[in-house]
Amino acid sequence: MKTGNIFQKIFRRQIMIPLAAFLLLAIFNLVADPSFYKITLGYNSAGNPVLSGYLITILDYGSELAILAIGMTLVTAASGGQDISVGAAIAISGSMLLRCLCGADTRSENLNMPIICAFLISMVVASLFGAFNGVLVAYFKIQPMVATLILFTAGRSIAAWINNNELPIVNDQSFAIYGGFIPGIPIPMPFFIAVIVMIITWLILKFTNLGLYVQSVGINEKSSRLNGLNPELLKVLTFVLLGVCVSVAALIKTSRLMTINYSVIAKDIEMDAILAVALGGNALSGGKFNIPASILGAYVIQFLTTTLYKFNVSSDALSAYKAVVVILLVVFSSESVRGWIGGLFKKTVAVKAGKEAKS
Numbered sequence: 001m002k003t004g005n006i007f008q009k010i011f012r013r014q015i016m017i018p019l020a021a022f023l024l025l026a027i028f029n030l031v032a033d034p035s036f037y038k039i040t041l042g043y044n045s046a047g048n049p050v051l052s053g054y055l056i057t058i059l060d061y062g063s064e065l066a067i068l069a070i071g072m073t074l075v076t077a078a079s080g081g082q083d084i085s086v087g088a089a090i091a092i093s094g095s096m097l098l099r100c101l102c103g104a105d106t107r108s109e110n111l112n113m114p115i116i117c118a119f120l121i122s123m124v125v126a127s128l129f130g131a132f133n134g135v136l137v138a139y140f141k142i143q144p145m146v147a148t149l150i151l152f153t154a155g156r157s158i159a160a161w162i163n164n165n166e167l168p169i170v171n172d173q174s175f176a177i178y179g180g181f182i183p184g185i186p187i188p189m190p191f192f193i194a195v196i197v198m199i200i201t202w203l204i205l206k207f208t209n210l211g212l213y214v215q216s217v218g219i220n221e222k223s224s225r226l227n228g229l230n231p232e233l234l235k236v237l238t239f240v241l242l243g244v245c246v247s248v249a250a251l252i253k254t255s256r257l258m259t260i261n262y263s264v265i266a267k268d269i270e271m272d273a274i275l276a277v278a279l280g281g282n283a284l285s286g287g288k289f290n291i292p293a294s295i296l297g298a299y300v301i302q303f304l305t306t307t308l309y310k311f312n313v314s315s316d317a318l319s320a321y322k323a324v325v326v327i328l329l330v331v332f333s334s335e336s337v338r339g340w341i342g343g344l345f346k347k348t349v350a351v352k353a354g355k356e357a358k359s
Helices: 003-011 016-032 054-079 086-102 115-138 144-162 173-179 189-207 210-219 221-226 231-257 269-279 291-310 315-332 335-358
Strands: 040-043 049-052
Touching: 016 269, 016 291, 054 189, 054 210, 054 231, 054 269, 054 291, 086 115, 086 144, 086 231, 086 269, 115 144, 115 173, 115 231, 173 189, 173 231, 189 210, 189 231, 189 291, 210 221, 210 231, 221 231, 269 291, 269 315, 291 315
Parallel strands: none
Antiparallel strands: 040 049
């Protein structure tokens, strides 16, 4: 195979976009401040070893975003739209989780029920709200962003209502593990949770036809129906799966703080999740998808966020910087631009080969 054709094929791959963004950020930080890559081993208040540093922060907070990116990728592929209620859904799921753990006493010293039971209840609640969004999109034919705007608007009020507008606090330190560290293991627990979610997702897509069906619905809904699929049911299912991812992210979020702030928790995280999907080279209009690319995109988004904080960029200005990233993504993720870049390499190689042949 000719070198030019190889470059053209490489630049047409979805994974190249997040990889290129990752390399650019890595090189920028290496030049601007090499200490960005410094990792130190210390001890937390409980005397357990923990790793710290900017790279650990990326691994830690990027993991919860990666979990959300998995669900958002499936929703985007099936519906050709995005769910903007993810942050509010995390508030609802997290509020229900704490309600189950604390019961009526928001300052209880003891857990009201096992953490796994409380988590499963919060997962069911998040899945039901996901199904609600899915029904609006699939059966009532409402554009996804408009349909999820309902929960985006009302979700945080629902979360506050679940706990009577009080802020429950979990005092049992066993709950802190899910957003912190396993005793004796210095790597953040959210990373391991994300790996488990990734493995489960891989197994589902590997041993079922879900991925193929979702792509079929996203590419051509009418054609998929003629082939015996139920597009409406598949769309609802993807929203339910996103709800499951939301409940996992809510577990991590509430575990970090041992409480919840309804108006602040997971604020604007849906934008980062959507950006991770776009950065992964997935078409936001639906169809073919690449979950590994979305996961990498999530860590790149956290890489960007951590870099901006490292250089003292105000949190209010983060959206402006990410808007620039979105514009670049829209341009470079288009098939024509990627084909043009690959063709440019092909021409360069051809010219070089022609000069060598003459000499």
